[in-house]
Amino acid sequence: MIFWENDMLQDLNFKAKQEVSDAEKLAWLRLARTDTVGPVTFRKLIESFGSALAALEALPELSKRGGRKKPLTPPPAHIVEREFRALQKMGGQIVTLACSDYPPLLAACEDAPPVLSVLGDPALMQKPCTALVGARNASINGRKLAEKLARDLGAAGQVIVSGLARGIDTAAHKGALENGTIAVVAGGIDVIYPEENAGLYEQIREKGCIVAESPLGQKPFAQSFPRRNRIVSGLSAATVIIEATMRSGSLITARLAGEQGREVLAVPGSPFDPRAAGPNALIRDGAVLIRGADDVLEALRSLSGHMLREPTAAPAFFTQEPVFTGEEAPANLHDTVVSHLSFTPITVDELLRACHVTIPVLQTILLELELAGRIKRLPGNRVSLLEE
Numbered sequence: 322m323i324f325w326e327n328d329m330l331q332d333l334n335f336k337a338k339q340e341v342s343d344a345e346k347l348a349w350l351r352l353a354r355t356d357t358v359g360p361v362t363f364r365k366l367i368e369s370f371g372s373a374l375a376a377l378e379a380l381p382e383l384s385k386r387g388g389r390k391k392p393l394t395p396p397p398a399h400i401v402e403r404e405f406r407a408l409q410k411m412g413g414q415i416v417t418l419a420c421s422d423y424p425p426l427l428a429a430c431e432d433a434p435p436v437l438s439v440l441g442d443p444a445l446m447q448k449p450c451t452a453l454v455g456a457r458n459a460s461i462n463g464r465k466l467a468e469k470l471a472r473d474l475g476a477a478g479q480v481i482v483s484g485l486a487r488g489i490d491t492a493a494h495k496g497a498l499e500n501g502t503i504a505v506v507a508g509g510i511d512v513i514y515p516e517e518n519a520g521l522y523e524q525i526r527e528k529g530c531i532v533a534e535s536p537l538g539q540k541p542f543a544q545s546f547p548r549r550n551r552i553v554s555g556l557s558a559a560t561v562i563i564e565a566t567m568r569s570g571s572l573i574t575a576r577l578a579g580e581q582g583r584e585v586l587a588v589p590g591s592p593f594d595p596r597a598a599g600p601n602a603l604i605r606d607g608a609v610l611i612r613g614a615d616d617v618l619e620a621l622r623s624l625s626g627h628m629l630r631e632p633t634a635a636p637a638f639f640t641q642e643p644v645f646t647g648e649e650a651p652a653n654l655h656d657t658v659v660s661h662l663s664f665t666p667i668t669v670d671e672l673l674r675a676c677h678v679t680i681p682v683l684q685t686i687l688l689e690l691e692l693a694g695r696i697k698r699l700p701g702n703r704v705s706l707l708e709e
Contacts, residue, residue, distance in 0.1 A: 340420075340421065341417055341419050341420050343405070345372075345373070345417075345419070346405065346415045346417055346436075347398070347401055347402055347405055348372070348373035348374045348377065349373045349415075349417045349419070349435060349436050350401050350404070350405060350415055350417075350436050351373070351377060351395050351396060351398060351401045352366065352373045352376055352377055352395060352435075353434075353435050353436040354395070354396050354401060354404075354536060355377075355380065355393065355394075355395040355396065356393065356694070357384070357393060357691055357692050357693070357694045358380075358691075358692070359432070359691070359697065359698060360431075360432040360433060360434055360435055361431060361432055361698040361699070361700065362688060362691045362692070362698050363435045364435070365684070365688050365698075366379075366688070369688070377395050380392075380393045380394065380395060380692060381393060381394060383688060383689050383692050384689065384692040384693045384694075385693075386655075386689045387655060387686075387688075387689030387690045387691070387692055387693030387695060388655055388689075388690070388693045388695060389692065389693035389694060393692050393693070393694075404536055404537050407537055408438055408510070408537060411440065411510075411511065412440065413438055413439055413440040413510060414438075414439055414443070415436060415437070415438060415439075416436070416437045416438075416439050416443060417435060417436050417437075418433065418435050418436075422443045422444070422446070422447065423437070423446075424446035424447065424450075424555075424556055425447070426450070426555065426556060426557070426558065427446075427552065427555040427556050429555075429581075430551070430555040430581050430700070431700040431701070431702075432551065432699075432700045433555060434534040434552065436534070437532055437533070437534060438509075438510040438532070438533045438534075438537070439510075439530060439531070439532055440510055440526050440530070440531040441525065441526050441527070441528075441529050441530040441531055442501075442529065442530050443530060445480050445501050445502075445503055445529060445530045446503065446530060446532070446556060448478075448480045448501065449478060449479055449480065449558065449621075450479065450480045450481075450482050450503065450556050450557040450558065451474055451479045451480070451481060451482065451557050451558065451559050451560075451561065451617060451621070452481075452482045452483065452553050452554055452556070452557035452559070452560040452561065452574065452578070453467060453470060453471055453474075453481050453482070453483050453489070453490075453493040453497075453560075453561045453563065454483055454484060454486075454489060454490060454493070454550075454553065454560065454561070454562060454563075454565075454571045454574050455467060455488060455489025455490070455562055455563035455564045455565055455569075455571050456488050456489055456563075456564040456565050456566065456569060456571065456596045457486050457487040457488040457489075457490075458487075458488060458596070459487075459488035459489045459492070459563070459564050459596070460564065460594075460596065463488070463489060463492075463563055463564040463596065464488065464489065464491075464492040465492070466563060466588065467489045467492035467493045467496065467563050468492040468493065468495055468496035469496060469613075469614075470493070470496065470561070470563070470611075470613065470614055470617070471492070471493040471494070471495075471496030471497040471502070472496040472497065472499075472500070473613070473614035474497070474614050474617060474618070475496070475497045475499065475500025475501060475502075476500060477614065477618055479500075479617075479618075479621075480497070480500075480501040480502065480503060481493055481494070481496070481497035481500075481501070481502045481503070482502070482503045482505065482553050482556045482557050483502070483503075483504065483505075483553065484504070484505055484506070484507070484546075484549055484550065484553055485504040485505070485506055485514075485518055485521070485522065485525075485531075486515070487515055487517070487518075488564075489563050489564060489571075491518060491521060494521055494525060494529075495521065497529075498524055498525070498528055498529065499528070501528075501529055501530075502525060502528075502529040502530075503529060503530045503531075503532060503556060504522070504525045504529065504530070504531045504532070505531075505532045505533070505549050505552045505553045505556070506531060506532070506533045506535075506541075506549065507535070507541035507545040507546050507548070507549040508533070508535050508539045508540050508541040508545060509533055509535050509536055509537045509538045509539040509540075510531055510532070510533035510535075510537065511537050511538060512538065512539065512540055512541070514540070514541050532552065532556075534548060534549070534552060546570055546573075547570070547573050547577075550570060550573050550574040550577055551577045551581075553574055554574050554575075554577045554578035554581055554583060555577075555581055555583075557578070557583060558583060558584065558621060558624065559578075559583060559584040559585070559586055559617065559620060559621060559624075560574055560575060560578040560583060560584070560585055560586065561586045561587070561588070561611055561617060562574075562575050562585070562586070562587040562588070562599060562600050562603060562608070563587075563588045563600065564588070564590065564594075564596040564597065564599075564600065565596065565598075565599030565600060566595050566596060566598055566599055567595075567598045567599055567602065569599050571599060572599050572602075572603070575587075575599075575603055575608070580700065580701070584609065584620060584621075584624065585603060585607075585608040585609070586608055586609040586610075586611045586616075586617060586620060587599075587600035587601075587603040587604050587608045587609070587610065587611060588600055588610075588611050588612070589601055589604055589610055654676070654678065654682070654686055655686055655689065655690060657676060658672065658676055658683070658686050658687070658690065659690065659695060659696070659706070661675045661676060662696060662704065662705060662706045663705065663706060664705055664706050664708055665705060666699050666703040666704060666705040667703060667704065667705070668701070668702055668703055668704075669683065669684075669687070669702045669703070669704060670702070672704065687704060694707060695707060
């Protein structure tokens with residue numbers, strides 16, 4: 322697992338610290354809103370072409386070479402600018418991976434959102450963060466514990482991150498309001514879900530920070546919740562689970578936290594309560610047992626100074642100079658690569674050995690195939706066919 326000492330966060334150089342113009346933000350937003358351009362491919366495009374504007378110009382030809390019948394085209398500039406101006410009118414802002422106020426821990430994740438919509442105080446994303454999530458149908462005791470834990474951790478300097486859902490998430494945000502809380506929403510930043518949290522949403526907007534990856538006006542759908550969860554865990558050095566069934570979305574957050582190299586902590590419960598099954602299973606599998614804020618703080622302190630690898634260097638694509646131009650691949654190789662894939666992800670290294678091509682050629686093929694809507698790139702340098 323990878324951890325960082327809290328007071329070192331500002332020193333990490335995951336990206337070039339720079340100011341980004343509105344024109345550049347609009348180009349990033351337009352590329353991020355393009356169909357089939359996921360976070361991993363977004364980075365590959367910027368690495369390949371040096372800027373979002375150059376990548377946008379290359380999309381139609383790249384997708385055509387990947388086998389797309391109709392060339393991929395980004396959304397019209399005026400549509401994206403309308404979203405950009407509407408967010409500004411709300412008092413919000415667009416934060417890109419190239420911006421100095423993009424959260425450093427999230428930037429370290431391979432599938433970090435290239436563009437975030439932010440309402441409230443973005444400075445909270447730069448502070449030490451702990452995620453606190455759990456069951457929507459939480460018990461009274463579970464909600465009381467979540468609120469107290471959030472309040473105590475906030476008083477100790479932790480910003481509490483959660484998903485603004487019913488139950489544990491709601492209690493966590495309420496407990497953390499006075500000291501700082503970040504709500505990551507699954508839909509557009511202007512869509513309040515659930516509606517019963519409208520009052521809490523306004524309080525967080527005033528005193529904390531609201532973050533979204535989805536476009537304005539986008540209502541949450543099934544796949545948007547796991548995408549939201551990876552941001553919750555990605556913002557945080559540790560994720561605490563309070564009450565969760567074995568099929569809970571909170572366990573997805575715990576899994577994502579582990580994959581991101583972050584600590585997973587859980588509050589145990591009675592074996593007779595289905596809502597305790599998730600945390601109990603996590604503890605059995607190695608999660609840190611939590612009784613209160615002191616246990617969380619002790620776990621965080623034990624991580625200080627124990628980085629298992631050096632912080633990643635600043636990605637070269639933020640220099641705005643192309644660092645990988647790729648080699649144009651023969652058309653028949655696209656089908657050869659696809660023939661080795663299935664709906665179960667494999668690593669690019671495995672694919673490379675099977676296809677007997679050079680790394681630049683394979684990377685170009687994968688880029689073109691994803692833009693054509695035939696495959697998907699996943700964290701951990703993995704790839705699979707795209708389910709229809």
